[in-house]
Amino acid sequence: MTVSRAAALLISALAMAGAPVPVAAQSQAGFRDRLPEDEVIYFLLPDRFENGDPANDRGGLSGDRLKTGFDPAAKGFYHGGDLKGVTQRLDYLQGLGITAIWVAPIFKNKPVQGPPGQESAGYHGYWITDFTQVDPHFGTNADFKALVDAAHARGIKVYMDIVANHTADVIQFRECQGRDCPYRSRADYPYQARGGTGGAAINPGFAGDGVQTAENFARLTDPTYAYPPIIPPAEARVKVPDWLNDPIYYHNRGNAMFGESALLGDFAGLDDLMTENPRVVAGMIDIFGSWIDRFGVDGFRIDTARHVNPEFWQAFVPAMLERAKARGIPNFHIFGEVADPDPAVLARHTHVDRLPTVLDFAFSAAVNEASAGKGGTDQLARVFAADPLYEGGEATARRLPTFVSNHDAGRTATTDAAINPKATPDELLKRDLLAHAMLLTLRGVPTIYSGDEQGFVGDGGDQDAREDMFPSKVASYNDNRLLGTTRTTADSNFDSDHPLYREIATLARIRTGHAALRRGRQVVRFAGDKPGLFAVSRFEPDNGREMLLLYNTSTAPIAANVEVDVRSASFTALAGVCPAQATRPGSVAVRLPALGYAVCAAGEAK
Numbered sequence: 366m367t368v369s370r371a372a373a374l375l376i377s378a379l380a381m382a383g384a385p386v387p388v389a390a391q392s393q394a395g396f397r398d399r400l401p402e403d404e405v406i407y408f409l410l411p412d413r414f415e416n417g418d419p420a421n422d423r424g425g426l427s428g429d430r431l432k433t434g435f436d437p438a439a440k441g442f443y444h445g446g447d448l449k450g451v452t453q454r455l456d457y458l459q460g461l462g463i464t465a466i467w468v469a470p471i472f473k474n475k476p477v478q479g480p481p482g483q484e485s486a487g488y489h490g491y492w493i494t495d496f497t498q499v500d501p502h503f504g505t506n507a508d509f510k511a512l513v514d515a516a517h518a519r520g521i522k523v524y525m526d527i528v529a530n531h532t533a534d535v536i537q538f539r540e541c542q543g544r545d546c547p548y549r550s551r552a553d554y555p556y557q558a559r560g561g562t563g564g565a566a567i568n569p570g571f572a573g574d575g576v577q578t579a580e581n582f583a584r585l586t587d588p589t590y591a592y593p594p595i596i597p598p599a600e601a602r603v604k605v606p607d608w609l610n611d612p613i614y615y616h617n618r619g620n621a622m623f624g625e626s627a628l629l630g631d632f633a634g635l636d637d638l639m640t641e642n643p644r645v646v647a648g649m650i651d652i653f654g655s656w657i658d659r660f661g662v663d664g665f666r667i668d669t670a671r672h673v674n675p676e677f678w679q680a681f682v683p684a685m686l687e688r689a690k691a692r693g694i695p696n697f698h699i700f701g702e703v704a705d706p707d708p709a710v711l712a713r714h715t716h717v718d719r720l721p722t723v724l725d726f727a728f729s730a731a732v733n734e735a736s737a738g739k740g741g742t743d744q745l746a747r748v749f750a751a752d753p754l755y756e757g758g759e760a761t762a763r764r765l766p767t768f769v770s771n772h773d774a775g776r777t778a779t780t781d782a783a784i785n786p787k788a789t790p791d792e793l794l795k796r797d798l799l800a801h802a803m804l805l806t807l808r809g810v811p812t813i814y815s816g817d818e819q820g821f822v823g824d825g826g827d828q829d830a831r832e833d834m835f836p837s838k839v840a841s842y843n844d845n846r847l848l849g850t851t852r853t854t855a856d857s858n859f860d861s862d863h864p865l866y867r868e869i870a871t872l873a874r875i876r877t878g879h880a881a882l883r884r885g886r887q888v889v890r891f892a893g894d895k896p897g898l899f900a901v902s903r904f905e906p907d908n909g910r911e912m913l914l915l916y917n918t919s920t921a922p923i924a925a926n927v928e929v930d931v932r933s934a935s936f937t938a939l940a941g942v943c944p945a946q947a948t949r950p951g952s953v954a955v956r957l958p959a960l961g962y963a964v965c966a967a968g969e970a971k
Contacts, residue, residue, distance in 0.1 A: 548626040779822060839854070895919075914965075
C-alpha cells in the first residue's frame with residue numbers, strides 16, 4: 366500500500382537540508398507561472414500552528430482572558446501561535462511537499478465577544494475590526510511580509526483567507542442583544558418604513574436593494590427600517606477603514622436562519638455588510654486589493670461566499686484578478702466557501718456568482734464516507750460525473766480545492782472513528798492514508814489541513830478540530846489518541862518521520878512531478894455500490910499517457926480486471942503494487958490489499 370519509506374525519508378531530508386528537490390513543479394524559478402491545479406495547499410490557523418514569539422501572545426493587551434483573549438488551556442481562546450511561527454516552520458512544510466500555504470484570516474479581530482458566560486476569542490480570525498493590519502496576537506504587517514517573502518523564496522505561494530460578508534459583532538439593537546435578535550424580512554420591515562410596515566415613511570425614492578447603483582443607494586440614509594442600530598461609544602471608531610463604522614452599510618435585520626436571511630442576516634450577531642451597496646463593493650475592492658499590492662499574495666479563499674449577493678462577486682473577482690496581474694501574478698487563485706455537498710449547488714456559484722472556483726465539499730463528503738467504508742465507491746463516481754456542471758466544465762473541476770479535513774467540519778480521522786467504532790488503530794491509520802491518497806491523486810487541488818499529517822483525530826468540528834501543533838494545554842485535545850504515533854497534542858508535533866507525513870510527502874511529490882495528476886483528464890474505470898474497488902485513469906495532457914489509480918475501500922483483498930487504454934501495455938509502480946503488464950490490450954489484472962491503493966504509470970510494451 367505505502368510507498369518506499371527510504372524514498373520518502375530521502376525526499377524529506379533533501380528539503381530539510383535545503384538541497385534541491387528533483388521535481389520541476391517545486392522549483393523556485395517561475396513559481397508564479399504555475400497554474401492553480403499545480404499546487405498542493407496546506408491550510409493552517411496561525412494561532413494553532415507554532416508560537417514563534419511569546420511576547421505577542423496577549424496581543425499587546427492587559428488584563429484577564431476576557432480582555433486579552435489569551436487562554437492556552439481553553440479551546441475557544443488564543444493559544445499563542447503567530448506568523449513568525451509559520452515562517453520558522455517553512456522547512457517542515459516544504460519537506461511535506463507543500464507548494465501553497467492558505468492561512469486563516471490574519472486581520473485584526475475583536476479579541477473577545479459573546480454574551481456573559483459564552484464568551485470566546487477571535488483566534489480564528491473571522492471577527493474582523495481592522496482590515497488593514499495584522500492582528501497583534503499574530504504579529505505585525507512586517508511579519509506577514511517576511512512570511513510571504515520567505516515562502517516565495519522557496520517557490521511556495523501564500524493564499525489569504527478573506528471575509529467580505531461581515532465584520533465583528535459591534536452593532537447592537539435596542540429590542541434585543543446581538544445574537545438573540547430574530548430576523549426581520551424585507552416584506553415585514555421594508556427599507557421605506559421605520560420599524561416595520563406601520564412605521565413612518567423613510568428613505569424616500571429608494572428603489573430597493575435590487576437596484577445596485579450609487580444614485581439609488583444615496584437615497585438610503587436612515588438605517589432604522591428593521592432594528593434601530595446602536596454602536597457602543599467605546600467601539601464607535603473601532604473598525605478600519607472608518608467607513609465601516611457607519612451602520613448604513615449593514616443590513617441590521619437580525620440573525621440569519623434560512624431563505625432571504627442567508628443573504629441579509631447576521632450570523633451569530635456578526636455585523637452583516639450590505640454588499641449590494643456600491644460603496645461597500647468599492648471599499649472591499651480597495652481593502653483586499655491593497656493586500657495584493659503591498660504583499661504580493663497569490664490567492665484568496667473567500668469565507669461565507671454563498672452568503673453574499675452574486676453581483677458583489679461579479680464586480681469583486683475581476684477587480685482582484687486585474688490587481689494581481691498588474692502586480693505580476695498571472696494565476697491568482699480565488700476559491701469561495703460554499704458549504705454544501707451537492708455538486709449542483711457548488712457549480713451554481715461558478716455560473717451565477719462567477720466565482721472562478723469553490724471549495725469542493727462534495728468531494729470531501731464522498732471521499733470521507735467511501736474511505737471509511739460507509740457505502741460504495743459509486744458515490745465518488747457520482748461526484749466526478751457532475752464535473753461538466755461547473756462553468757468551464759471539467760477544466761474548472763480540476764481547479765477546485767479538494768479536502769478531507771477542515772477547521773469547521775472536522776477531520777477525516779474523526780469520521781473514520783465514528784463510522785468504525787470497533788476499528789483498531791492500525792485500521793484507522795490505513796483508512797486515513799487511503800483518504801489522503803485519494804486527495805493527492807484524484808482531480809482537484811489537494812488541501813492538507815494542519816495536523817492531519819501528524820495523525821490528529823479530533824473530537825468533532827469547529828473548536829474540537831482546531832488542535833495546536835505546538836505543545837497544547839487543552840485537556841480535551843491532549844486526551845486524544847493520535848494515529849501512527851505515541852505522541853499526544855501535549856507534545857510538539859512536527860515529526861517528519863510520522864508515517865502520515867512521509868506518505869503525504871511522497872504522494873505530493875508524485876503529484877507535482879506528473880502532469881497527469883495535476884492537469885490530466887480523468888476517467889472513472891470502475892465503481893461499485895459496496896465498499897471495494899475504485900479505479901480511475903488520468904492522462905498526460907501532452908502525450909496522452911495513462912496513469913492508473915487504484916483504491917480499495919474494503920477490509921478484504923481485491924483481485925479484478927480493470928479497463929485501460931489499449932496503448933497501455935506495461936505499468937510502473939509509483940505507489941503501492943502495480944501489474945507489470947496488461948493482460949490483453951485494454952485490460953489489466955489488478956490486486957490490492959485491504960484498504961490499499963496504487964499509482965501506476967503506463968508505458969509501452971516491455
